[in-house]
């Protein structure tokens with residue numbers, strides 16, 4: 383059978399990984415796909431770099447991305463340049479020219495997925511995006527196909543490798559935030575703009591895509607509550623440990639009777655949970671289905687070949703389905719496009735979760751009573767309260783409060799009131815806490 387021809391846009395970290403995996407495992411991949419998959423043409427801004435990676439094997443190399451998306455022999459365009467506008471324009475052009483697209487670009491899909499999928503459906507082509515969420519973990523396939531019998535109740539995931547790498551290295555080696563971020567950039571984990579990783583934006587892109595598939599709603603990245611890891615202190619990481627918790631940057635989405643929760647923030651999770659022990663660049667996603675219960679998916683969330691593993695899996699999938707009737711293919715978001723639901727996304731103020739609060743207060747009679755009184759007035763029930771020893775030459779002490787489930791707006795009100803107490807100093811640190819129990 384005639385080979386499938388690939389046009390590759392971008393031969394950076396993931397592009398070079400994809401090239402290497404396709405070349406190394408060529409025969410095995412052809413046996414699985416039913417035909418050979420060949421990279422016909424590559425576009426990258428740096429032709430010399432591209433030629434250095436590819437060598438002289440007859441692959442066309444250009445610095446004009448348009449040549450790839452218009453090339454008459456190209457069946458599948460693999461978009462690995464990243465970013466928003468150019469990637470979107472090239473993807474739509476490829477689709478318009480009747481080409482299937484494989485992409486790792488969660489930023490583009492989170493912002494323009496609706497338009498891109500609609501264009502692909504009109505044209506009868508596929509847009510595959512396994513590599514866009516959790517790197518090498520086949521979580522899109524699990525959500526769209528493996529768990530299709532279930533009503534999904536919630537998803538919670540460590541879905542940013544850079545963020546998890548930073549938190550792990552800070553906790554285990556006591557390294558500084560900046561040192562570890564630099565290492566993540568050198569290892570090719572970080573986004574071109576690393577604020578996407580550390581401010582939770584990359585995780586927000588990914589959770590918005592997973593929520594859409596899990597609940598059959600459109601992708602709503604603009605509604606994700608997003609808080610990064612830049613304000614976390616070593617103190618909170620160690621207090622959390624003393625209390626039996628680890629702090630992880632989680633993407634969380636939950637279906638509630640009032641709407642869908644969609645949020646990314648640092649989260650205390652019990653140390654005994656498997657996901658709490660996921661370290662380094664590894665990602666893990668827990669998906670709770672009504673029939674299957676909780677399921678856990680674990681693997682590398684970034685890096686050249688782990689991400690290439692997902693890109694090449696998509697290439698094999700598209701190759702297998704290439705000649706199938708487009709109505710028989712798995713829909714982009716797992717449900718038929720005309721059957722997406724319009725369930726509201728819950729405002730963050732209405733979210734119900736537990737909380738870790740750390741405040742500094744003078745060690746005087748009545749201080750704890752004032753604090754507990756404010757919490758009680760706002761219907762916030764205390765799960766645990768710890769007062770630490772004062773540090774050397776300091777009059778104030780750290781007080782840590784863990785709450786039971788509470789409404790976010792009540793916690794906001796309590797924080798504002800407690801900060802006004804004359805015996806309380808500075809700002810209160812608030813970190814959300816999830817038990818992630820299987821119930």
Ligand code: NAP
Pocket residue numbers: 391392393394395396397425426427428445447461462463464465468486487488489513514517570571572573574683684685686689
């Ligand atoms: P990268 O290393 O920066 O590679 C992108 C390559 O594309 C670079 O060589 C870049 O050249 C080139 N490029 C950019 N715009 C171009 C254009 N208009 N025409 C031609 N070439 C262009 O990025 P990456 O880490 O491989 O990431 C690629 C995509 O995969 C992104 O969407 C990213 O979010 C996603 N992703 C990455 C990982 C990971 O671990 N790195 C994991 C999962 C998903 P210049 O360097 O000269 O700009």
Ligand code: HSE
Pocket residue numbers: 514516517541542543544545571572573579584683684685
């Ligand atoms: N920058 C991303 C991360 C790459 O660190 O997880 C994978 O999407």
